[in-house]
Amino acid sequence: MVFSWCFTCKHNLGWEEEARSVLLGRGEEGVPEAGSPEVNHVAGTSCSESGERVCSDDHLFVEIPDTAHQISQDSWFQVGFVLTTGINSAYVLGYSGAIMVPLGWIGGVVGLILATAISLYANALVAKLHEYGGRRHIRYRDLAGFIYGRKAYSLTWGLQYVNLFMINVGYIILAGNALKAMYVLFRDDNIMKLPHFTAIAGLACGLFAVAVPHLSALRVWLAFSTLFSLVYIVIAFALALKDGIEAPPRDYNIHGTKASRIFTTIGASANLVFAFNTGMLPEIQATVRQPVVENMMKALYFQFTVGVVPMYAVTFIGYWAYGSNASTYLLNNVHGPIWLKATANISAFLQTIIALHIFASPMYEYLDTKYGIKGSALALRNLSFRVLVRGSYLGITTFISALLPFLGDFMSLTGALSTFPLTFILANHMYLVAKKHKLTSLQKNWHWLNVCFFGCMSLAAAIAALRLIAVDSSFYHVFADL
Known part of the structure; x- marks a missing residue:
């Protein structure tokens, strides 16, 4: 089934023909010809929020593929919180060390x-390519x-599957x-x-996955x-600040041999891009209300x-307080009341599930x-499917997590193998291809520079991350108790 989504209502049937002529005039952008599967109508009739005919940001027809999940239901503010949740997840407790x-x-x-x-x-x-070519x-x-x-x-x-799977492992x-x-x-x-x-x-993650059917259903969560x-x-922050004030001068030197410092520096660069990027921006953008591009840009800002x-x-x-001894899980460094540290740890655990x-x-x-x-998330077939399929997926993820619990190394490898290619290489090249008739020579060269630079960074970071995993694996056995 294909749904059409629209931003404004039009009652003048003459507007439909005008919009169609504008649509056909955008051939250099790669917009399909009228009558093709991509373009069957131009939204020109009245509509409501729950109606089937709506328009794009440009008031033109946009086709939407079939999906079992909700589309265009969320405000930019809610989507902004989805993105911010990714940035400020419990991973932030590891960035001082990683x-x-x-x-x-x-x-x-x-x-x-x-x-x-x-x-x-x-x-x-x-985000700007979300409605490219007459489809969402x-x-x-x-x-x-x-x-x-x-x-x-x-x-x-x-x-993308590798990226998301490894993020979930982490x-x-x-x-x-x-x-x-x-x-x-x-x-x-030690029991x-x-x-x-x-x-x-x-x-716990499996139970939550069964209870929450799709991304838009997170809302209150x-x-x-x-x-x-x-x-x-x-x-x-408070406990690290207290420790930093009370502690003697810290060591901020970068330790190791020259070769090891090169590899760890490259691996840390992969962690940098991993910290900010999801590798699933179109999937998140799919949930935002019209106008899609404008609202997504608000969420990104x-x-x-x-x-x-x-x-x-x-x-x-964290780095200021503990220097080169900063842990990849900062709460292992801090000192303070047990009840306060317990509250922080249980909060990190619960936020990670979401x-x-x-x-x-x-x-x-x-x-x-x-x-x-x-249909209904509580229907027996749907509920059983989520229990079986999502439970199996998270069961495999959990097994890998317990088998190789090297968090910093996984962050580096994920950034190298998938975050660099998806977020930087592919994004720049797709934009270059999609907008090639509208870009100046300087702009084209800029995008090609990004593609080449991040391609080299991706290769170097992958080598560095694999080396880190090999080194750590020589120190720790599988199912290690780190």
């Missing part, structure tokens, strides 16, 4: 600022396939670490180990996510201004759409 320690003050601060700017730019490129691209792979063809569709889907590792840290506060008897807590975290984020960020402040604060204060659901939603949407899971 980014600042290998890069130092100058490299870390400059790197974070540059990563913020280039990430906003790259995400804006993808609600999945990243749909956009790549529309521009390049079937092979690019499959390649992009593979890269979230379950984080949740397990949070539970273990809380357990150690009260009973440091319960990290793999046990990882299994508990996976079970986003408020809880924000609350949980503020709790562990404020507590970590919110993400990269207000949204980055807490992340910056906790990252810098954040994981966001990054697992493209896989859920694919499976729900493929097998026709529509």
Whole structure:
């Protein structure tokens, strides 16, 4: 089934012909010809919020692929909180150790600022292509396939799956670490180990995945996510500030041999881009109300201004307080009342469950759409499907998380293998192809420079991340209790 979505209502039937002529005049943009599967109508009749005929940002017809999940239901503010949840998830508790320690003050601060700017730019490129070619691209792979063809569709889907799967692995590792840290506060008897807590975290994520059918259904959970984020960020900031004031001078040197420092620096650059990018921007943009591009840009500006402040604060204060000894889970460094540290850890655990659901939603949407899971979320067939399929997916994710619990290394490898290609290489090249007739020679050269530079960075970061995993694997056995 194909739905048409629209922003304004028109009653003048003559407007339809005018819009069609405008649409056909945009051939150089790659807009399909009238009568093709992509263009069957131009929205020109009256409509309501729940109607089937609506228009794009340009008041032209836009086709939307079939999906089992909700489309165009959320305000830009809600979408902004979805994006901010990704930035300020419990991963922020690891950036002091994973980014600042290998890069130092100058490299870390400059790197974070540059990563913020280039990430906003790259995400804006993808957001502006959301309605390219007369259709709404609600999945990243749909956009790549529309521009390049079937092979690019499959390649992009593979890269995105790797990206989201590894992000989810990292979230379950984080949740397990949070539970273990809380357990150690009260009973440091070594009976319960990290793999046990990882299994508990996976079970909790599975229950949440069954209860929340799709991304738009998060709504009130986003408020809880924000609350949980503020709790562990404020507590970590306050306790690290206290420790930093009371502690003797810290060591901020970058340690290791020259070769190891090169590899860790490259790996940290992958962590920089991982911190800001989801690799699923079209899927998130699909949930925003019309006008889609305008509202998504508002959400992005919110993400990269207000949204980055807490992340910056906790990252810098953690490195300032502990220097080169900063942990990849900051709550393991801080000192303070047990009840306060326990509150921070349980908040990190609960927020991670919500954040994981966001990054697992493209896989859920694919499976729900493929097998026709529509209608009431409480229908027996739909509920059983979520229990079986989502439970199996998270079961595999949990097993990998317990098997290889090297969080910093996973962040580096994810950034290298998928975040660099999806967010920077593909975004710049897609925009170059889509807008080639409107770009100046200078603009084209700029996009090609980005493609080549980030291609080299992706290759170098992948080598560095694999080296880190190999080194850590020589120190730790599988199912390690870190």
